[in-house]
Amino acid sequence: MLLSRQRRVLPGFRLTLGFSLFYLGLIVLIPLVAVFAKTGALTWERFWHAAASPVALGAYRLSFGVSFLAALVNAVFGLLVAWVLVRYRFWGRRLMDALVDLPFALPTAVAGVTLAALYAPNGWIGEWLAPYGLKISYTRLGVFVALTFIGLPFVVRTVQPVIEALDLEVEEAAATLGANRFQTFRRVILPALFPALLTGFALAFARALGEYGSVVFISSNLPLRTQIVPVLIMSKLEQFDYAGAAALAAVMLVVSFLLLLAINGLQWRTARHHQQT
Amino acid sequence: MKTVLKILPALVLALAAHARAINLLNVSYDPTREFYEQYNAVFARYWKARTGDTVAVQMSHGGSGKQAQAVINGLDADVVTLALAYDIDQIARQAKLLPPDWQKRLPDNSAPYTSTIVFLVRQGNPKHIKDWNDLVKPGVAVVTPNPKTSGGARWAFLAAWAYALDQYGHDEAKARDFVARLYKNVPVLDTGARGATITFVQHGIGDVLLVWENEAHLAIQEAGAGKFEIVTPSLSILAEPPVAVVDKNAGRHGVLTVAQAYLKYLYSDEGQEIAAKNFYRPRNSKLAARYANRFARLKLVTVEGQFGGWRKAQANFFSDGGIFDQIYQP
Structure with a gap:
């Protein structure tokens, strides 16, 4: 003692x-x-009026829905990119590695203007899609493209170190015990990666929710159709409606916080589960 | 004491002879960039000749509402030159940096130059757009920014409304239906005037852009001949972008006199000429006559005359749940 x-x-x-x-x-x-x-500064009634108007509800749906989809796609393809970067040695790997960080560094407005120009009906990519009636710039698809772009590094950078730390011998052991490649991936690799993947997903999702600079350029910003919450908040601010803007922001904060808390909880549970087995 | 009295006049003279370097901050909206660049140089020369002081004017550009908000939140503007009186009213009301009757301090509602909203169409005018009623036809795509975030778009909205009132014998319900049909034809609502111009000019979206007159001329100059044409509607709105000294800021910086002179000089022949050259309509009748061929003649209505002033128009059309919001109800 x-x-x-x-x-x-x-x-x-x-x-x-x-x-x-x-x-x-x-x-x-x-x-x-x-x-x-x-x-x-708002009465409960005015808060409700500002935070639950049809236009606001449409914006929440779009913001949460598209951010979720973009983060999901990033989780799949980000994992793939991280895997390739860690497991294979090829010419230009370092360059590719550095490219992943670019969406971090690029001012989002620049990203937005560039993406909008590329995917516009007269842009380099858009002109090949326009004949098939596929429009990306100024549609929800455009919002999705922008949010995927800015979210990619979060998944890659959180998953990459975990893949690096994976023991190759474990995979070899799985193979010698008769597991096929899919079983090895599903039963051995994925459980080890899952917590990191979830973190990456959560970061990409959170980042996408708050994104303004790039979306404002590639989206057509039509109320109820392509207007995300941050753009709606900006439009309230420019009307000098500070309290209304704060009401929307408060809803976003609370919902985002609950979602992130849930993801953290899930991650904690899977990590513990993984350690026990 | 006597020596002090002897020295004092000499001291004053010495101080006066010593030229000062003065900094002014002019917080303005988007399309005035080129105009104030030229005007600032001319004013600096004028002020140097008159007082010997060197004036350097710093500019800040952005959406009009955003700029007003920045000033309210503490951006140290000595003068503001914004797109609409409502935005300067907010600075007076919320931050109390200038008196509420600021608009009476300079001639012509404190708007030394005016502008209006015109149409920019693609070369040859393939959709045959001549007037506002062509914009509500099915299959015509109209590009204009969101009136909730853009000063220019608010002028455009009111111009369309005024046209509809004029056409339908001042029937409010018909005007509302007309404007709702017009906004059904809008595929992209950018947040600002420059953004909308980029969407239309660079990305090839839409058949017609509702645009400031000076911005339309600028877009044609930049894109080169043979790409776009300006179409002047039969009726539009007289946009009066106002200017004001932000008394409290300018007073604190000790530049009140220069700031006042800076705005007053906008009304001089030199100031008016630079405005005209940048496609702002001059107030001075002599210069208006000289540059008359630059500006198409059309019927112009005012916000005061048609809508009872900005505060009323703002509350009626653009506030939360106002007519613009109702157009976008599901």
């Missing part, structure tokens, strides 16, 4: 915890509180 407290390798637990709390508070918590404080 000489040591009543748990000893840590590095000192300064209290100091660093204090700093973490201060930092999180300053950077994250205070702005979020400010959003909710702004909605305080």
